Amino acid sequence: MLGRVNHIAIAVPDLTAATASYRDTLGAKVSQAQALPEHGVTVVFVELENTKVELLEPLGENSPIAAFLEKAPSGGMHHICYDVADILAARDQLSASGARVLGSGEPKIGAHGKPVLFLHPKDFFGTLIELEQV
Numbered sequence: 001m002l003g004r005v006n007h008i009a010i011a012v013p014d015l016t017a018a019t020a021s022y023r024d025t026l027g028a029k030v031s032q033a034q035a036l037p038e039h040g041v042t043v044v045f046v047e048l049e050n051t052k053v054e055l056l057e058p059l060g061e062n063s064p065i066a067a068f069l070e071k072a073p074s075g076g077m078h079h080i081c082y083d084v085a086d087i088l089a090a091r092d093q094l095s096a097s098g099a100r101v102l103g104s105g106e107p108k109i110g111a112h113g114k115p116v117l118f119l120h121p122k123d124f125f126g127t128l129i130e131l132e133q134v
């Protein structure tokens, strides 16, 4: 089911500062900030040789990462995203095995314009998993 690691996401309280740190202190290539109101976040991608880091800042009133940052005000690892070839087949297989697919269960379009789904962190050892169809 799982392909490559698509990205590793870090929730941050200040996206401008986090982007500057990756760009200037770590010398990484960073994207422009992308507001994604449908996901309740603004995102910057850090481009790496073998994957990406996704820096996430809350956007709007009901950001799904707001509670996470209340618990971890300086930020923290938020989720890991794996590539999948067929997100609906993966969803159905995971649901059949008892894993909780978050939200309506229907994929949303993510930051890369591809369908994404999330799996409950409590079902996977305290780690929020995102699947992205590539």
Ligand SMILES: CC[C@@H](C(=O)O)C(=O)SCCNC(=O)CCNC(=O)[C@H](O)C(C)(C)COP(=O)(O)OP(=O)(O)OC[C@H]1O[C@@H](n2cnc3c(N)ncnc32)[C@H](O)[C@@H]1OP(=O)(O)O
Pocket: 009, 036, 039, 041, 043, 054, 056, 064, 065, 067, 068, 077, 078, 079, 081, 102, 103, 109, 110, 111, 112, 116, 118, 120, 121, 122, 126, 127, 128, 130
């Ligand atoms: C940029 C677009 C897109 C992409 O294309 O890549 C994205 O990545 S969007 C990223 C933001 N969107 C999401 O994260 C959607 C999925 N997330 C959710 O639905 C919620 O965040 C959640 C996972 C259901 C948690 O919601 P929350 O309001 O925090 O609920 P709780 O406080 O009840 O948390 C339940 C339980 O889970 C623990 N938790 C919460 N978030 C995480 C996490 N990221 N990693 C690990 N554990 C997490 C939380 O601590 C609670 O645990 P207990 O306190 O022990 O009950």
Ligand SMILES: [Co+2]
Pocket: 007, 009, 054, 079, 081, 130
């Ligand atoms: Co993501």
